[in-house]
Amino acid sequence: MSDPFDPGRRDVSDPYAPEVAPFQHTEGTDASGQAANDSDVVTKTGTTTVGITTEDGVVIATDRRASLGGRFVSNKNVVKVEQVHPTAALTLVGSVGGAQSFIRSLRAEVDLNDAREGEPMSIHALATLAGNFARGGPFFAIHPILGGVDEDGSHVYTIDPAGGVISDDYAVTGSGMQLAYGAIEGSYDESMSIEEAQDLAARAINSATERDTGSGNGLVFATVTDEGVDVEEFDDVNEVLN
Amino acid sequence: MQGQNQQQAYDRGITIFSPDGRLYQVEYAREAVKRGTASVGVRTADGVVLVADRSARSPLMEEDSIEKLHTVDDHVGVASAGHVADARKLVDIARRYAQRNQLRYDEPVGVESLTKEVTDAIQEYTQTGGARPFGVALLFAGIEDGEPRLFETDPSGTPSEWQATAIGNGREQIMTHLEDEYSEDLTLGDGIALALSALAAASEDALDAVNVDVATADAESGVFRKLDREEIQDYVEDLDVDAEETDE
Numbered sequence: 001m002s003d004p005f006d007p008g009r010r011d012v013s014d015p016y017a018p019e020v021a022p023f024q025h026t027e028g029t030d031a032s033g034q035a036a037n038d039s040d041v042v043t044k045t046g047t048t049t050v051g052i053t054t055e056d057g058v059v060i061a062t063d064r065r066a067s068l069g070g071r072f073v074s075n076k077n078v079v080k081v082e083q084v085h086p087t088a089a090l091t092l093v094g095s096v097g098g099a100q101s102f103i104r105s106l107r108a109e110v111d112l113n114d115a116r117e118g119e120p121m122s123i124h125a126l127a128t129l130a131g132n133f134a135r136g137g138p139f140f141a142i143h144p145i146l147g148g149v150d151e152d153g154s155h156v157y158t159i160d161p162a163g164g165v166i167s168d169d170y171a172v173t174g175s176g177m178q179l180a181y182g183a184i185e186g187s188y189d190e191s192m193s194i195e196e197a198q199d200l201a202a203r204a205i206n207s208a209t210e211r212d213t214g215s216g217n218g219l220v221f222a223t224v225t226d227e228g229v230d231v232e233e234f235d236d237v238n239e240v241l242n
Numbered sequence: 243m244q245g246q247n248q249q250q251a252y253d254r255g256i257t258i259f260s261p262d263g264r265l266y267q268v269e270y271a272r273e274a275v276k277r278g279t280a281s282v283g284v285r286t287a288d289g290v291v292l293v294a295d296r297s298a299r300s301p302l303m304e305e306d307s308i309e310k311l312h313t314v315d316d317h318v319g320v321a322s323a324g325h326v327a328d329a330r331k332l333v334d335i336a337r338r339y340a341q342r343n344q345l346r347y348d349e350p351v352g353v354e355s356l357t358k359e360v361t362d363a364i365q366e367y368t369q370t371g372g373a374r375p376f377g378v379a380l381l382f383a384g385i386e387d388g389e390p391r392l393f394e395t396d397p398s399g400t401p402s403e404w405q406a407t408a409i410g411n412g413r414e415q416i417m418t419h420l421e422d423e424y425s426e427d428l429t430l431g432d433g434i435a436l437a438l439s440a441l442a443a444a445s446e447d448a449l450d451a452v453n454v455d456v457a458t459a460d461a462e463s464g465v466f467r468k469l470d471r472e473e474i475q476d477y478v479e480d481l482d483v484d485a486e487e488t489d490e
Contacts, residue, residue, distance in 0.1 A: 015341075015342040015343075015346045016346065116355060117352065122347075124347075124348060125347035125348065125349050128347050128348035132345075
């Protein structure tokens with residue numbers, strides 16, 4: 001027993017670190033954990049991801065394109081939104097490797113916490129944890145949206161690469177964000193139904209798909225309600241637009 | 243003689259079971275709790291009450307230097323019975339865990355997970371060579387998601403949840419009183435009166451307000467607060483009046 005007041009089961013020195021396992025460190029990361037030299041070569045999502053809250057749940061929409069620096073389409077059917085909690089999902093924005101590693105870490109922590117507490121953590125706690133990980137971890141620049149539902153209702157958060165956590169009624173991140181925000185601005189209404197929010201999110205993704213070289217190749221919806229997370233893929237945005 | 247030596251061998255190391263499956267050092271630690279002055283916890287719909295007997299060894303001792311009630315975080319606190327120094331170490335583990343939880347999740351720590359963090363630490367001291375168990379029991383009182391919660395820890399590291407309970411000297415008499423008098427529809431004020439009368443039931447002398455500490459975790463405000471001397475005095479006086487009426 002080296003430190004008698006460290007129960008030894010967890011790292012008590014760092015409340016921001018994951019409990020289950022240390023973050024995966026990658027070659028080419030500097031002391032701050034940011035990718036120092038290979039940020040141009042890694043697969044990036046380019047991406048436009050949208051999260052919109054409604055009274056009945058959260059609608060998340062993303063495009064499906066992966067590219068190398070926005071110049072070459074390296075994959076045409078990426079699902080850039082993943083469930084990380086019984087009633088929450090996170091989008092992949094930025095480096096694919098960084099975002100996937102980030103999601104694996106979050107999922108493990110959520111499951112561990114769920115097993116200990118007997119109920120899933122709140123979305124605010126999940127967003128705080130995600131912000132801590134983004135700030136302290138070795139992830140490449142990532143800029144995800146977290147959408148979830150808990151006892152307090154529907155929530156959308158943006159998690160920025162420095163660990164900033166901001167709650168909003170709706171949010172967009174990714175290379176097509178200005179186009180998508182333009183499509184949503186003025187049309188959002190907090191009393192919208194899930195179907196209306198899906199239509200608005202699809203229009204936002206469509207704007208980015210049409211004009212942003214980093215975004216395209218269809219659409220993915222993740223609909224989060226108190227029942228869970230439902231992910232649907234579409235080859236063409238027009239399949240869902242009325 | 244042979245048998246006696248065998249017995250001694252089993253109680254010298256806490257990591258050694260006796261042939262009938264007992265850990266003597268853990269049982270001796272429970273005896274240390276019984277020798278400590280009592281603490282009482284009562285959970286009501288409005289909040290949780292902790293009352294601690296803090297009788298001073300000498301009138302020369304500064305009253306406020308006797309620590310039986312400890313604030314862990316805004317919404318949760320601890321009462322102890324047994325070795326005060328051991329209690330302080332456990333309270334510090336609890337305080338640090340509460341703040342780690344706040345940093346990690348930006349939420350107040352749950353009373354149940356806080357208690358279990360501490361009992362996990364206690365358990366390590368029943369299984370680690372060279373260490374001795376904590377000679378203290380704790381009562382955790384706090385508010386979790388607006389609900390009052392009351393937990394007990396013992397030297398084996400077992401957590402348990404209660405409507406009302408007591409630790410320390412005179413536990414049997416106090417428990418009998420609580421079991422007779424407890425009801426689920428007590429107000430927080432009723433809970434304080436019940437905890438004080440339960441403590442008095444275990445003592446031959448009348449309760450002296452100077453010798454008790456009282457704290458409440460209020461469900462509405464979500465705050466754990468130690469009552470000041472005047473407030474405690476008022477409750478103890480009300481108790482005396484009630485007792486006289488009952489006697490007549």
